[in-house]
Amino acid sequence: MNESTNSHIPLLSTITEFYRAFGIGTPQSDQFSVMRIEDQPMDKRRLMPLFRSNFYRLILFTSPGVEFMDSGRKLSSSGNSMYFAYPGKLESWQVIAPVVHGYAICFTAEFAQLDPQAGDFATRFPFFRFDTDNLSHFSAPESEPLETTAELMLAEIKNPTAERFDILKHLLHIYLLQSRRLFKECEDCKSAEDQRAALVHARFLSAIDNQLERIARGLSDEQPTVASIAAELNLHPSYLNDLLKKLTGSTASSIIQRKIILEAKSYLQNTELQVAEVAYQLGFTSANYFSRYFKQHAGSTPNSFRRA
Incomplete structure (x- = not known):
C-alpha cells in the first residue's frame, strides 16, 4: 500500500x-x-x-x-x-x-x-x-x-x-x-513449526492488505476471504485456519474481520468520505450492510464512531 x-x-x-x-x-x-x-x-x-x-x-x-x-x-x-x-x-x-x-x-x-x-x-x-x-x-x-x-x-x-x-x-x-x-x-527458543507459522501469518496479513488495496483502486469488488487468501498462498483453507488459530488464538476469518474494521476506522477518522463511500472502498455491497457489520464488530455505528 x-x-x-x-x-x-x-x-x-x-x-x-x-x-x-x-x-x-x-x-x-x-x-x-x-x-x-x-x-x-x-x-x-x-x-x-x-x-x-x-x-x-x-x-x-x-x-x-x-x-x-x-x-x-x-x-x-x-x-x-x-x-x-x-x-x-x-x-x-x-x-x-x-x-x-x-x-x-x-x-x-x-x-x-x-x-x-x-x-x-x-x-x-x-x-x-x-x-x-x-x-x-x-x-x-x-x-x-x-x-x-x-x-x-x-x-x-x-x-x-x-x-x-x-x-x-x-x-x-x-x-x-x-x-x-x-x-x-x-x-x-521457537520451534521450526512456530517459525513457519509466523511466516505464513505474515504472508496472510500481506495478502489481506493487497486484496483491500485492489478494492480501493477499483480493480476488484471481492472482499478478502479465507478461501481466496488460502488459494493465493497455495494452502488448504482448513490448514491455514488451524495454523493461524494455533499461532494467534484467532481464526482466519476473525483476523480478516479485525483488519477490515481497522481500515474502516481509519477511513472514518482520517477522511471526510460518507459512510456509503467507505463501504464501497472496502468492498461492501451496501451502506446498510456495512453499518450492521461495523456495529457488530466495533460496538457502535460508523457515524457514532466518527462523532466520538
Missing part, C-alpha cells in the same frame, strides 16, 4: 509529525529522539489509529499497559518487552494502563547509518523484518542493560556540546546490538 492510494492511512514522514499526532510534545530532533514513556503528557492520544511512519522506533516497556492492533491480532506489552517499528510498517495501538513505564527511541536510517537495501540488513537487524513478531518479551535482568543504555542516551542528549550526536550514534549502535542479542535469544 502507498500513500497515494491509501490516504485514509496517514504517513508520518518525520519524528516531529509522529510526536504531534500522538500528542507527546516536541522531539529533540527529527533525526533522533529519546524519552521516558512515563514522562509523556497525560493527555496524549490513548488510541492511535492506523498509520505508517518513515523512521525507526524501539519501545522498551518496563511495565505493561499497551495493546498493539496492527497485525491482525492483539499483542500486549508486558513488564519487560520491546516493540520494534520500521519505515512503512502498518501500526495501531491503544494505551490501556493509566501510566506506562519504559523508553521510546525514534531515529532515522541516516542517523543510525542503516542501509535497508544491504544484503546483510535482515541478518544484522532481524527485528525490522516484516515476517517476524515485532514485540519480544524477556526477563527483568535481561532488560537492565537496555535500561542503562537508554538512561545514558537521555543524559547525553541534554549535553550542549557539539559531540553529543556522535556519542548518541555510538550509544544507539550499542542499544541495537543489545536488542538483537535479546531478540535472537527469543527467536532461537
